[in-house]
Amino acid sequence: MKSFSIDELNKFTTSLLVSKKIPQVNAEYIAEMAVRTEAMGILTHGLAVLGYLDNQVPDVFDPGTEPEIIKEKGASVLIDGKNGFSQLAMKLAIEMAMDKAGTMGIAMAAIRNTSWLGALGPYLESIARAGFMAQLWGQSSQCADCAPIGGITGKFSTNPVALAFPTSGDPVIADISTATVSMGAVNRxxxxxxxARARIFMDKNGLPTDDPNAMLDDGSIFFLGGPEYAHKGYGFSLWAEALTAMSGGSANNPDLPQSQNLNLTIIDIEAFGGMNYFDSEIVRFITHIKDTRLRPGFDAIRLPGERAFKSLKDSLQHGLSLSDAKLEMLNRMARKNGVSELK
Known part of the structure; x- marks a missing residue:
C-alpha cells in the first residue's frame, strides 16, 4: 500500500485522460469524480473507471464526444450521451435538473446511450448539499447478471439506484444494486x-449457492431479497428498464451494443414542507433512530453514506492509500500513454 494526496491523484489521473486527447476541462471533471469515489471507499467503482475508459477511448468512442440535449419540456430534459462519457452527460443533467427543480419544485433528466458511470452515489452529493433531494437510476443494456423470477438465465444488469437527502451534517446517500451485490463486488x-456470506448466487441448474464462480458458468445473481424474496429487487430492476425505454434507450438487449442509461430526479424541499421544517424533523428523526439497543457485533447505528464520508475525510487529511494492484493498474496505463508514473 502507498498513499497519495487527493491533489496528486487528481493531477495524475487528469494527465492520463488528457493523454487520450480528452479536452482538459472534461478530463479534470472525470478524474475528480473517479478519485473522489475511490476516496469514499468505493474501490470497485472509483479509479477502476479509468481502466474502463483507457480501453474505450479512442477505439469505441471519440475523446471529443459531448452529450447532446435531445428534448426539453417544462421540468424534464432528455440527454443523449452519444455513446460517450457518462460523467459529462451526468454533469449536464445535474446542472439542468437542479435549475429546473429550483424553479418548478421537481425535475427529471433522462440520459440514454452513454458509457459506464461507476458509482452513482457520489454524483448526488453536490445536489443534497445544495438542499435538494435526489434519486438516480442506472441500467446497462447488455449485461446478463440477474434472472427474472422463476428463471435461470441472466436477462438484467444489476441495475443500481442511489438516493440522497440533506441533513444538518453530511448528506445521507444510499447507493445500492437492485441485485444482492454489484458485479464489481462479484469480480472482487x-x-x-x-x-459470499449468504447464498446470493444461482448456479446453472437454478440452485442457490454462495460461490461467485457460478457467475462464470452460466449462473446469475439473485435480485435484492435473495432466494426467498428476490421479487422485491426484481420489481425495482423492472422499473429501471422501463425508465430506459421511456428515454428512448435500449432495455436489456444482447443483440445491441452495450450502453448505460440513467435517470435523475431532483426535488426542491422548499416547494413542499419547507427546508426549516425538514431540517428540524430530520434532526429529530435521526436522533430517534440512533437511540436504540444495539445488536451483538455492532458499535453504533449508522446512516447510509457515513462510512463513505469518514473515508473521504481521512483521505483528504492523510492521503488515499492504493493497493499494489491498483497502483500497478494506474502505472501500466501511464506507461501505455506516455505519462509519468506515480512514485
Missing part, C-alpha cells in the same frame, strides 16, 4: 477466492 470475490 472471484479475484480473492472469497465466498
Amino acid at each position: 470475490m472471484v479475484r480473492y477466492d472469497e465466498k
